[in-house]
Amino acid sequence: MSGLVLPPGAGRRLTTRAQDVTFKVTAADGSVSSIFEVVVPPGFDVGAHTHDRGQEFFYVLQGTLDVFAFEPAARTGDSWHDWESASGERVVRAAAGSSMFVPPGCPHAFRNAGEEPVRMLFQSSPSPDHERYFEEICEIFAEGRTVDPDAVQRLRDRSDVRQITPLRYEPPLLSGISGS
Template identity: 60%
Template sequence: MGAGGVDPRPREAAGDVVTRRPDRYPRETTVYECDTVRAEGLIVPPGGGRTIKTAAQEVTFKVTGAHSAVASTFEVTVPPGFDVGAHAHSRSEELFYLIEGELDVMAFEPKVRTRDDWREWESPSGRRHVRATAGTMILVPPGCPHAFANPTGSPARMLLQAAPPPDHERYFEELLELLNSGGEIDQSAVERLRIRYDIEQLTPLRHIRPQAVPAPAVPASAASQEAAR
């Protein structure tokens, strides 16, 4: 200390890298000194977020890589007849929570990865796909084959978290653009897209649109009466 108890050594500016001597730490240690950051949370109201919609899927971006360094969060509406196809990620982890409706789901390594219908798969321990209802949660670790499909006549709605961000955000943007092009799904284009985003396609992505219910026939007598009015 100098005169008056003042330390004559210059203080390090916030953010400076300071190398401590061994006499102060067990070994030389680099310490980063910085100002305290006041973090702010994110509140997304009902209906909030950016939505991308096609006939095959509707995705709302709730939390993105701009808000979280851990995971992207989406609300996904799965229409009747949509089958995402079995697939796996080498490095991504996903969490699904079914909010509304019903889905066929699976998350296991099958005895044989057949290329047609994952609903025929069975794990070595005897597990098969299940019908998930509202409140069901599915955790998918890296490398685990998984799939979901909507075999019902009503849309299903789920929350999806995908880590790390922002890979799934970019994937959804490109996938929905592809699905919005009209006509039959281009399976080779889907597979090329998924390869770019750490998705190994195991069975095809499908969307079998429900047939429109024809209007009931009007009896001839009723039709004549209506025409006479």
């Protein structure tokens, strides 16, 4: 029996303007969890959501993400950024070295509110649920300049993702560029 050793940068990579995901360990490797390296672009907000059966672990490698993993005292439909739990938990600014574990049924989200891409290690169980999800969401993002929210919702409906607030990708405007 052998394990799996990958050098830096190795793995199957899916890249679009809003998604950069490298598959590190998958069901094809015999794993019960899927592990990915994910680059989160500035302006990307996955939206608050839950999973009925899936659990997730996030570890920030480089940069800073806004994250939360709790049931809010009140769910609002448009944004999770100001949510607070009944016990006072709030959204956290997670820097490199921070981690977040999300058990099944727990509302959670992340966003890159900064101006630089953020690198994180992401593990999800059971495998291969998120493998298929990343493949399909990358296809949706690759289709054009805007994201079809109905296509995203259909994918999430099939993928154990119960959306609470919308996924958003609003890259910051480039400053200092003028047209001629």
